[in-house]
Amino acid sequence: MSDLDEFKATYFDECSELLGELEEQFAAIEEGDRESDRMHAVFRAIHSIKGGAGAFGFQRLVEFAHSFETLLDYVRDGRVELSDDVVALCIRANDIVADFVAAARVEEDLGADFGAEEKAQFEALCNGDAEDEDDGPTQEDFDEIEFTPVMVDLEDEPASDSFDEAPLSDGAAADLAEIALETDKVDDAARGWRVEFTPLPALYERANDPLLLLRELAGLGTSTIEARLTELPLLHDFEPFGVYCSWVITLTDTSASEADIREVFEFVEGDCEIAIAAIDGSAAAASAPVAEAEEETSFADLAASLNAGAEMDEDAISEEPVSEDQAVEEASAANKSDGEPVAEDKPAAKSQPSFADLAGELGVTGLDAGDEDEDAADAAIAKTEAAAKPAAAPAPAAAGYTKPAATETRKPAMQSIRVDLDKVDRVVNMVGELVITQSMLNQQMDDTLRDKYQELVRGIEVLAQTTRGLQDSVMAIRAQPVKSVFSRMPRLVRELSAKTGKKIRLEMVGENTEIDKTVIEQLSDPLTHMIRNSADHGIETIEKRTDKGKPETGVIKLSAEQAGGSILIVVEDDGAGINRERVLEIARERGVVPPDTQLTEDQIDNLIFAPGFSTASEVSDISGRGVGMDVVLSNIKKIGGSVNVKSRPGFGTRMTLRLPLTLAVLDVMLVKVADCHYVIPLSSIVETIQTSRSDFGSVPSGSRLLKVRGEYVQVVDLADRFDMNSITDDEHRFVVLCEAEGGVKVALIVDDIVGQQQVVIKSLEENYESIDGIAGGTILGDGSVALIVDVQGIKASPTRQNAA
């Protein structure tokens, strides 16, 4: 796998988690839980999906997620009300995001219209809101209003949100862009640049380092750097964190444009003063003092030109590039810094107070007045700091969503690490082997040994306990809440509801029940089928329900709980229940049940899981996808689980999946057939009987039946079934009565019963192929292989593929 593929795999993994979380959050929101945390979580999830999508260039997904995210942003800060309609739209949008993700995964194009309607709705909602809103300036207003005193309100109004700031920045950026355009014309003639760089305290506060900036700048050409230390105070006035130093860099032999230079200072824009001036051929050759002289003379011009601001004309620029650039730059920086209007009509007088005022009003701009008046400069810096702080403060306070985050920090963070599942699987397998070795040891223990080696026995007992504890802990690592599967079901029910025109509500209970990850992976398909079945065949149409006096909305309840060593997953609906007459009729028609066989109600109900059975008389779009409920059974069987259905006609159907907590270790009964070991899963064994005490009968076909508690059960002699020669007298063999799924019993005849133990299931297909009547293999304590009897598959007569 290439790196990119690996990242993509990670991304899609992450997406399915995030989509699951989205389902969950919206399910709660739909229920009426409008907790703001939920909206933040939803926003973050979409944001993350978008972020990753951007990295891989999934453009359609990025665009859709972006519009969606914008809406969510408006919703979470209250600009768009979270009405039921908006919730419904969001839920739909989730499904669309899921589809975009799925499409991106298989590199499929969903067509230009996909999601377009919803996208348009997001945009309409966001824009519509902006127009209707009267309690604050809108996005559009800001695009037009430039640098009005409105922004001052921001500081007085902590409740106003962070978004109010954006337009201002945009405005400023636009302004800058214009300026860049104008100065670009100058660039062509430039042979070099003179950069005056005066850091402000904010620059240091953000861990920027002038040295690094100068280093980078020097990389653009040949540079002469001169430090200005004129502001350095006397030692007793020296503040450790004071900022006293500035630099003048003359850059020659460079092809850098002004934009390149600005890029160097990208991160410190607003945290320093920068004046960039082009030097033409002759000026570039000139020495630094000349440049400085130029700078000094320009100060008056600069101050005078403040009023003119950005309205400078091009002529002025070409005449006096240095001062203009400074003026333009600083004027715009001043505008940007905190939204205060540029000081108007304030003469750039040399009198201290007014200069300080000016500098203060300019906020972070501050003027390089050091040469003129040291005190004034200090004052300017002091003011600057003061001005910078309130400018910084309101922003975070305004962003309401940071608040809950801040309070959450007090919770101890749960520590976790990510581990490759393969590694965990290896540990699980090894622990499985350990458990088995340990139980083997236990079996070897006889009374003689117990008496003779008490210490050894005690040691083995402790080992047994520790091993059990280890097994539980390891299983807990791989356990996951069923939530990850359950969370896919709400969407399914929505779709089913839309397709059938029935009103269906899904209720979920016990989503946090944990099951082994490998079991969870196998759960999705069966669950989907069961819910489809309930929606399609269980829940009645609205009319039928009304006629029967039931509420219009049918309910499908999905629940999970742990019961002993198993997990029970129940899908229950309040629909019509199973139509037993019809089921039996179809089963007979299709030969699933021999004619004239009498079946109990339970047996009839469970026929819906029989292979080749489907009650839908017409193939419906929903359940009839060529597979029926038998798929549920076979999938569940595969992981050692069972399915049972109970129905009350007129009141509903309840389907129960019983799943093992783990797939790694199986409790089995070890038996012998023709001197070979076989194991039978303990969970399917009802009882064992000696053949001599069993009551057999036979039917015309020659096959035998076992009569047990008034019931006739099909008999399968494993020796015959497996084409082996039993060496044991019929009298001394054993019947192992098993119950297959759907309550169907089968009596297996074996030569001997060896005992019970735990085994680790091994696949036969890994190196060979699946074998009829065998569910897999396992390795016994002596290193030999024993085969696991497939109690489900053993019923039918063997399909003798190639056994000649």
Place this chain on the structure above:
Amino acid sequence: MAVAMDALDTRDSIDQDGHVDSSKMIQLIAFSLDDQVYGVEITTVREIRAWNGATPLPNTREFVRGVINLRGTIVPIFDLRARFGSGKTEATKTHVVVVLSVGDKWVGMLVDKVSDILTVNKDDIHAVPEGNSMDSELLGGIVTHENTMVGLIDLENVVGRSTEEA
């Protein structure tokens, strides 16, 4: 591995001019069924072990003797004699299982004994003459080594499902 490495024979890898073209040489593990010698490419061999029984598999192909535990995974054992239609091997402790990787699966091959490691030139491998379809299916070629005919086993076909159904 019980095969003496000094049995390595490089003479075949030297052409008339005395030059060695190593890219054309392949090494084979040679084993025998009765008097006939067969070979598989050495790169496919994972392990050679003495026969120690196998758990029989019901309802499967007759020439599959069963499965064994190879360090925790279950590996099927093909009885090569039975596969060639010459009847089931009366396996004893002196019989040998050659564990090979075929595709992504590991399988064991029950043979009488492993005899040698041979180095042969690819150019010297002859096609199996038309005639018995079983021969041409199960052998990928024939090569002569020291006046002995060595049949090169076509592992995919020996192990695969498709052939014996045809």
Place this chain on the structure above:
Amino acid sequence: MRVLTVDDSRTILAMLKHTLTDAGYEVLQAENGQQGLDMLGQENVDVVITDVNMPVMDGIEFIRQVRAGGQHHNLPILILTTETSQEKRDLGRAAGGTGWIVKPFDPDKLVSVIRKVSH
């Protein structure tokens, strides 16, 4: 050089790690601001790259707390943001962020930005 990357997206963390490891940096990872803070308390870090939107503690609060701690006032912190508007950057800068990287990031650009803010 050790870079602490803080992001709730595994994808982004993985990509950052790959890029930075290739460029010769040692990479530490945290999934949210709180974890990031914990890690800063235990490890020596030369540069931090943090996402903005994260559960438990977002990037802005994270930066603020790093700076407030006083021990890391010289630690360069880069904000990783998908926002094309300046809003998030400004918030991050106001909190004490050193610079920013716009997602989806270009590996070369990422490395050059780190060089730009670190010794």
